[in-house]
Amino acid sequence: MAALLRAVRAGRALRGLGSSKYGPPPAAASFDLVAAPAAKPECVSVKRGFRCAALMLQDESKSNKHVGQDPTAGTTQGESTSNTHADESTRANSSFQDESEEQGEEYETEEQLQGRILAAALEFVPQHGWTAEAIAAGAETLGLSSASAGMFNNGAGDLVLHFVAQCNSQLADILAEQHKQVQLGQAEPKKTADFLRDAVETRLRMHVPYIETWPQAMSILLLPHNIPEALKHLSTLVDDIWYYAGDRSTDMNWYRKRAALTGIYNTTELVMLQDSSPDFQDTWIFLDNRIQDAVNMATSAKQLQSTGEAVVQGLMGAALTLKNLSGMNQRR
Amino acid sequence: MQRSAYVALHEWSQKAFPVIVRQRAKSRGSPWSSRCYSVVPPALDSEEKEMLDRILRVDHAGEYGASRIYAGQMAVLGRSSTGPLIQEMWDQEKKHLEKFNEILAESRVRPTALLPLWNVAGYLLGASTALLGKEGAMACTVAVEESISEHYNSQIRALMEKDPERYTELLKVIKEFRDDEMDHHDTGLEHDAESVSNNNFMPQYSVQYTFFPPDLGTWILAT
Numbered sequence: 001m002a003a004l005l006r007a008v009r010a011g012r013a014l015r016g017l018g019s020s021k022y023g024p025p026p027a028a029a030s031f032d033l034v035a036a037p038a039a040k041p042e043c044v045s046v047k048r049g050f051r052c053a054a055l056m057l058q059d060e061s062k063s064n065k066h067v068g069q070d071p072t073a074g075t076t077q078g079e080s081t082s083n084t085h086a087d088e089s090t091r092a093n094s095s096f097q098d099e100s101e102e103q104g105e106e107y108e109t110e111e112q113l114q115g116r117i118l119a120a121a122l123e124f125v126p127q128h129g130w131t132a133e134a135i136a137a138g139a140e141t142l143g144l145s146s147a148s149a150g151m152f153n154n155g156a157g158d159l160v161l162h163f164v165a166q167c168n169s170q171l172a173d174i175l176a177e178q179h180k181q182v183q184l185g186q187a188e189p190k191k192t193a194d195f196l197r198d199a200v201e202t203r204l205r206m207h208v209p210y211i212e213t214w215p216q217a218m219s220i221l222l223l224p225h226n227i228p229e230a231l232k233h234l235s236t237l238v239d240d241i242w243y244y245a246g247d248r249s250t251d252m253n254w255y256r257k258r259a260a261l262t263g264i265y266n267t268t269e270l271v272m273l274q275d276s277s278p279d280f281q282d283t284w285i286f287l288d289n290r291i292q293d294a295v296n297m298a299t300s301a302k303q304l305q306s307t308g309e310a311v312v313q314g315l316m317g318a319a320l321t322l323k324n325l326s327g328m329n330q331r332r
Numbered sequence: 333m334q335r336s337a338y339v340a341l342h343e344w345s346q347k348a349f350p351v352i353v354r355q356r357a358k359s360r361g362s363p364w365s366s367r368c369y370s371v372v373p374p375a376l377d378s379e380e381k382e383m384l385d386r387i388l389r390v391d392h393a394g395e396y397g398a399s400r401i402y403a404g405q406m407a408v409l410g411r412s413s414t415g416p417l418i419q420e421m422w423d424q425e426k427k428h429l430e431k432f433n434e435i436l437a438e439s440r441v442r443p444t445a446l447l448p449l450w451n452v453a454g455y456l457l458g459a460s461t462a463l464l465g466k467e468g469a470m471a472c473t474v475a476v477e478e479s480i481s482e483h484y485n486s487q488i489r490a491l492m493e494k495d496p497e498r499y500t501e502l503l504k505v506i507k508e509f510r511d512d513e514m515d516h517h518d519t520g521l522e523h524d525a526e527s528v529s530n531n532n533f534m535p536q537y538s539v540q541y542t543f544f545p546p547d548l549g550t551w552i553l554a555t
Contacts, residue, residue, distance in 0.1 A: 239440070248437035250392065251447055 114151065117142060118162040125210055130156045130217045157226045160217045161233070167206040168237045174202060175244040192245050193291050199241045200265055201284055204272055208280070215273055238262050264290045371501045372439045384502075385441050387487055391506070392432040393444045394480055397454040399425045401476060404458020405469045414466045417523065421473070421516050428509050435505075470520040477517035484510035 121138025128134040132155045136146035152158040181187040190198065207214050221230040238258045247257055267290065272283045323329045372388070375381035402422035409415060436443060444450075461472035484506055491499045491506075 243440055250433045250436045250443045254443050255445060 110151075114158070115162065117144070117148065117151075118159055119166075121159055122163060122210075125159075125213055129213050130160050130220055132156060135159055154225070156220050157223065160220045161226065161229055163210075163217070164221070164230070164233045167203065168233055168240070170206065171199065171203045171237065172240045175199060175240060179244050189246075193295050195245045196241065196261065196264075197284075197287055197291050199245070200261075200268060200287055203237065203241075203265075204269060204283070204287075205280075207269075207272065211272070218269075218273075234262060234265075238265065260294050264294060370438050371435050371505055373498050373502075384439070387491075388432065388436055388439065388441045389444050390483075391487070391509075392429075392436055392441075393447070393450055394483065395425060395429040395432050395509075396447060397450040398476060398480065399429050400451055400454030401458035401472065404455040404460075405462040405472070406458075407455075408459050408462035409466065409469055412466065414469065414523070417519070418469065421519065424512055424516070428512065431505065431509075466523065470523045473520035474517055477513045477520065481510055481513045481517060484513065 117135065117139050119138075120141050121135045123141070124134040124137040128137060132149050132152070135152060135155070135158075136149040139148045140146050149155075154161075178187065182189045210217065220226060235258070238261045241261060242257055247254070249257065264287070268283060268287045271286045272280060275283045277283075320329075372384055375384055399422065402418055402425055405418050406415065406422060409418060435441075457472065458469075462469040464471075488503060488506055488510070491503055496503065
C-alpha cells in the first residue's frame, strides 16, 4: 500500500502533475496521517489504481490542509512551476484545491477529471472518430496513461454525450448573454421565428468541426443504452431555446412548441449531414422553411379556431331567429 | 455616465442572477429564474429542483382542475340563485391559477401533461354534480376543497420539515391559498351541502374517492 502510493507519487512527479504541491517535510508528515484512512480497497486493476491515485491525491490535499497552511504554500509553488508545465497542472492543483474545500467529494474529482480527458479527446475525433482510441489519445495529451480510457464504461458514448452536453451549455450561455443584452436595452428583441432560427443555427454550427464523423456520433446516440440520456439533452436544449425565445406557456402549448422545435432541430441536423453547399447554405435555407411552416401552421390553427367560433355564433343566431320566426319563443 | 450606469446595472444583475457554477454539470446551465425576486428559491441541486417541480406541478394541476369544476357548475347553475356564489368562488380559483401560472413560468417548471384530461374531467364533474341541484354542487365543492386543503397541508408540512427559512415565500403563498380553499369548504357547508348526505346517493364521497389515495392522486397529477 505504502509502496504503491510512493510509486504513484513518483510517477506524478515525473509527469509534473501536482508534484510541486507537496514539499518534502509536510507531505512526509501528512503521509502517515493519510495511511490510516487511506485503506482504499485492493487497487489491483490499472483503472481502479488510477482512481485510487486520484483519491489518494485528494486525501493528501485534504490532510495537507489540516496539517498546516500548506495549501497556500503549495499553490504558490504550483503556480511558479506552472510556467514550465502544461496549464492543466495548475488547473488540476486549483481544482483539487477547490474539491478539498468540499467534504469528501471524490465523485466530483473523478467527474472533473473525466471531463478534462473527454475535452482533450475531442481534438482527436477527426482522426480516430468517436471511439475509445480518441479518448485514449486525449488522455495521453494530459500526461495520463492511455489505459485511463478504460475509466469510461460507455466508451465512445461518454465522449459523444459529453460533447452534446458541452454544446448545449455553450448555447445556453450564449442565449443567456443575448437575453441579458436585451434586458439591459442594449439589443433589440428578435421575433420568435428569427430567434429560433438563429438559436438552432448557432447550435448546429457547433457540429461543423466534426461534421465528417457526426453520422457516427448520431448512431452512437441511438444505441439503446444511450437513448435516455440523449433524449434528456435534447429536451433540455429545446426547453432552453424556447425559454429564451420568451415562451412562458403553462398549458398544452408547452408540449406542442417543444415537440415542433424538436422535429425542426432533428430534421435540420439530418439535412446538415448530407449538405455539401458552401457554409451549409442549403441547411439554413431548409431550417428557415421549416420554421416558416411551423409559424404558418400556428397561424392557421388560430384562424381556424376563430373562424369556427364565428361560425358557431352564426348558427346560434340563425337558430334563435328561426325560433322567433316560428313563434316558439312566445309565451302564451 | 450612462455607460457607467449600464456597467453598474450589468454587474448588479450578474450578482443577482442565481447562477451556481459548480452545479452546472448536474443541473441546466441557465439560471432558474430570470427575475431576482421569485416565490420559489433557486434550487441547489437537481433533487430539490425535482421536489419543487412536483409540488408546483401538482398545485397547478389542482387549481386548473378546480377552475374547470366551477366552470362546469356555472354552466348548469349559472342562472340560478347560487350563480353569484359559485362565480365568486370561481374567480378566486382563477386568481390562484394565475399565480401558479406565473410561478411555473418563472421557475421553468413543466406543466402536467394530463391537463386536457383534467380539463374534461373537471368540467364533467362540476356539471354532473350541479345537475343534482344546488346541494349536489355544494357537496362537490365541499369534497373537492377538503381534498385540496389536505393536500396543501401536507405540502406545507413537507416544506416546513425541510427548511422553513428557505421556503418562506412559497409557504406564504401555499398557506394563503389553503386558507382560501378552507373558506370555500366552509361556504359549501353553509349552503346546505350536508342535506345531501341524508340521501342514499352520496356524491361527496364519490368525489372524495376520486382524489383518494392522495399519493396516487399526487403521482397522477404530477405526471
